[in-house]
Each structure stands twice: as structure tokens, then as C-alpha cells.
Amino acid sequence: MNDPIRGTARGSAPAPLSVLDTALAGRGVSAADALSGSIALAELAERRGFTRYWVTEHHSMPGVSSSSPAVLLARLTAHTTRLRLGAGGVMLPNHPPLIVAEQYGLLQALAPDRIDLGLGRAPGTNQATAAALRRGRSDDDFPQQVVELLRFLDDDFPEEHPYRERVYAVPGPGQDKENGLPQTTGRPSVWLLGSSGYSAQLAARLGLPFAFAAHFSPDHVAGALRLYRDRFTPSAVLTEPYALASFAVMAADDEHEALRQTRSYAHSMMRMLHGKSYLVPTADEAASYPYTASEQLVLDRWTNTVLHGTPDRVTVHLDRLHEAARPDEIMIASVGHTPQALLRSTELIADAYTLPSTPVPVSAR
Template structure:
């Protein structure tokens, strides 16, 4: 198994490369189409030596189909061999920490040593849906305590006198192996903190956890957040030195115009969100023909520009430039387009441009 933190060298890429997936479900596609595309993309990522494949949690959004990352990840364990699989991430305030510990302990049992658990504090949806999910159980201010509780469950290591103590355990997990006198080689999932500001950067540093920054949402804050994380980092039993991953929105295509049209579908979806409409990914033709007002055009142009789009040489050159500034330990590709075909093609083109070698023992030999 590859190390849970250190990424796999990838040809001429400036850092190890990984993939972020939301099972984008554009107009004209079903969830079944999108999820079949996710399986194909994960198998390709495994075969071409990407380090990890994360699934993001979103709710009440017709344009994505990843309301339950753990369910999709369970399926992907059967289609991959080497690729690390994980949540990018679980929006922890939406869930009791015990449930998350159980789900990802189960995944770790299915794919020992290959599971990542990325934790975020945003709802992954609108406020009304967040209220329906949380039922008044938690708020963002409780996030640090939720993270600590989750870590205690994963390690089965609550402090003495804690009300859960010896009475509540995450299973599968350490207590199961101990009670059954079984030697486990799985360990716990590699736990990360996710964010798009300095808040999670500081918390990750304080807890000595790896940190993933969502540059596809906040590109201007990458360097300050990573600097803060590295400056405040405190070594822990989990991690001796800071390790930072940065995700960038990308869309590579065979020609510039196709790339721009695909990227604009994502920008149109963001415009709808700002207008309190559903997150819906239009076809490239629908986005191109929409009668934008001047204010709407400004929003769409801004979000289109946040996606590194163009030919593969142009996209990789921009990734190289950004990496030279941020110095991330790993780069994650958040591919933004309309169809599973466009997302897969973009990833293929970037892998080829970076001359990522094919790994013969990976997805081709996994269960289909």
C-alpha cells in the first residue's frame, strides 16, 4: 500500500496528483449515468497512478449525486487496487461522530490501508437542507469538539471518566479486534481537515493533521492558509510534519472553445446558487445561449476564470505556476464540466500531458 500521506510521484507533474469527484449529474443525465462515470473515472485514476480519489458530500443538488460518499466509496473499493479512497469530505456537523467512525471503520475493513476521512464544517448544501439534516443537533461552533469526539471513537481512546468511555465503541474498530483477539493490519482511516479559509488551517495545525484546501472556491486564500497551517503546525502521533493538499478546479479539452464551454456550465451552476436556485448543471449549449444580464455575466465570467481550462498544455502550465507559488505537497483535480465523458476526457488529457505511467496491477485487474 502507498503511504497514507506521502503521494505517489506522477511523471513530470510538479507534485503527486489526486482526483475530487462529486458525480456531476448534468442536464440530460441520470444519477445512474453519473455514478457509472465515477466508477470509470476511479478505475482510470487507479490505472494511471493518481494518489487518491475523494468523494465530496452534497445534498439537495440536482447537479451532483454524492449525498452519501461512504456508499459510493464502498462500491469503488471493488473497482480499484492501489488508489486511496476517501471523503473529501464528510460534512461533520451533519452527522453524529459515532456514525462516521463506524462507516469509515467499515470501509477500512473493506480496503485496509486505503481509506481517507476528510472532515469539513460547511453544510454542503443550503441552510434549509442543513436544518433538515441536523435537526438542531449541531452547529459550526461545535466543530472542533466533534472532530475530537470522532478521533476518540476511531482510536477507541476516550479520556478516563468520559461518559462514553468503556460503554460506547465504533465497530468495526480497535475494540472489535481486541475483544476478538484478532490481529488487525488495517489501522484507522487517515484523517484530514478540509477548508477554504484560515479556520480549518489553524485547527488542522493544532491537532497535527494533514490539511486540504479548496482552492476551487477560494483561490486567493491558498497561500495565506497554507502559510498559517505550516506556521502553527504541532507534530502529533499522526503526523510529524505538515502535509498540505490543494484542490484546483480544472477542465482540459482537445480545444480551447470546448474547454471554455464546459467550464461555463459550472459557472452557470454557481450563478444559480447565488440566486437561491437549485444547483443544476446546464448543457454547454444552454449555458452559451442564456441571456445573461451584465451583473450575471460578471458572476459567470468570474467563476469560469476560477476553473483552469483550456488545452492540456495550458492547464498543466497553469497548475505548474500555481504550484510554484503555493508549494503544496499534493494537487487534487476538481474537474468542472457537464458530462461524465467530459470529466473523464479532461483527466485523461492531464495524465497524458504529465506523462503519468500506466500501473499494470491496478484497475484493469480489479473486479468489474
């Protein structure tokens, strides 16, 4: 059985490596093409020995297609056999905890001991879309939502609780009990996600693994991981802290192409921060755009958050960041305009770290 948390494969990398995917749909790329790219990326991650593949949850963003991680992950269970699959993550205030428990219990039944459930409290979208999703719910009770979700996954509401023996997350341990079976699968590995100290402290208090979104906030990763480790309380699922950090990367065969792809991504972030839709232009469109002074500042800032260049240069940056923050695992989020560019970036990094290439079992093809 795979360890539900700790990664093992690392090659010459400083820590186990994993992949974060957004199902990119840049200008001129259809959702079908983006999702085919995600399938190819997950297959590559399994073939090259990455520890896990996570998909994000975003809404109202033309540049991404991952509005429903659970649906995409269900498809990927048929294309992989060893790779851990998960949400990075489910934006819990967007969903009733029972629905999330049932979706990821179903995934766990499809792919036992391979499912990760990362939980975040951000909307994953703009405020207008968040209002449409949440219908008055807020993220103020996020800790209570997490606890309720864990109780659904474990079927362990206290005696006096109205859900006790009346509400079950199916599939799950309550279903097994009612059907006269021992528990047939474990629960998904639950993680907390964040880009600040808030979720770091909550993960520490609950004794859960923690994933820090350094692709959004690279300057704060070391402090957040230190806070998580300093305040960690052992739990039934984790006796000592375990943290990963995700970094935005773009490796290409030459520096110029890496910069062109990176600026396509940076342009999309610039658009979003100026109140426009998250749309990833082609590299040529980004290069020819007439930036104002303020737009150029935002473009440069987001370009600099991406570790871009030749694979050797990207891995040197990853090694330095690992040395500074000491995450137990590194997750790479390749960014750019096309699924092909993201796939090539991931493969180049695997090559640079000499990750082995192993055959994919026939059952996963």
C-alpha cells in the first residue's frame, strides 16, 4: 500500500516531486484539447515517477478548464495505476461538506489509497462568481466546515449530533457498516492548502499535512512552513509535520522560449488583477501588447515569480528554494500558453533531475 502522505520517488531532486495542473486552455485552445493535455500530463507524471498529480478548482476563467476537479480525477483513475491523484484543491466554502465527502469517497472507491483531498478557503474566482457559487455562504466558518467534512469521511459524529446514524457520506464507512461489511477503503488523504499563515496554523492544530501555494506567494513560503512545523500537533493520521510547496515553473529548450511562455502566463495574471478575465494569450500576442507603465510593472512581477529558463536553470532555482524553506515535497506548476508547452516543461524537469522512466501497465492505457 502507498503511504497516503509521504512521497518517495526523487531521482537527483532535493525532495520528492509532484505536479499541479490547471487544465490550461489558452487562446485558441479548446476545453477538449486542454483536458487531453491533462490526461497526457498525468500519464507522464506516472511514467516518470512523480509522487502525485493534483488539479486546481477555478471558475469563470477562460484560461483554465478545471472547474470540477472530481470529474477530471475520475477520468484519470482509468489512465493511471500508481500515481496519487488529488484536488489542489477543493475550495470548501463553495461546496457543502457532505457533497465533497461523497465525491472523494467515490474516488477513493475507484482508486483505493491513491486519492488526496486538498482543502482551501479562497473562492478560486472573482467576487461576483463567488457570490453565484456560495449563495450567501462565507469562508468565516472554514474551520468548522473542515471538521464537519472529516466527520463525514470517518462517520464519527458524536452521539447527540443530528447527523449521527441519519446522514451518511456514500461511499464511505457508514455505508459499509449498514451493509454489514468491514471498512472497505480508507479515507482520502486530507490536506490543507494556503498561501499565508492562516491555513498553516489550522493544519498544524488539526494535525494534517499542509501544502503552501508558493506559486502565488513565493516570498512567504519559508515563514509559513516554519509556523506550521512550530505549532504542529500530532494526530491519528500524522505523527509529525509534512509540508509541500508548489512553485510556478516554465522549462523550455532555450531561454527565449521559456520567457515567451512565462510572459503569456504573466499577462493573464495582469489581466485578472486589472479586473479582466483570466485569459492566456499566445506568446506573440503577449509580446506585441502595448503595456502601460502600471501593466508592465505587474507583468514583470508575475514573470519573476516563475522559475523559467532551461531545465538546468529551473532546477538550480528549485534546489535553492528547497534549501531555504525545506519543504518535504516539491510540487511544480508549469505555466504557459499551450498544454504542449506545459507537458514539455514537466518532461524537461524530470530529465534534469534524472527521474526514471518506467513502463505504464497495460491496464492503464
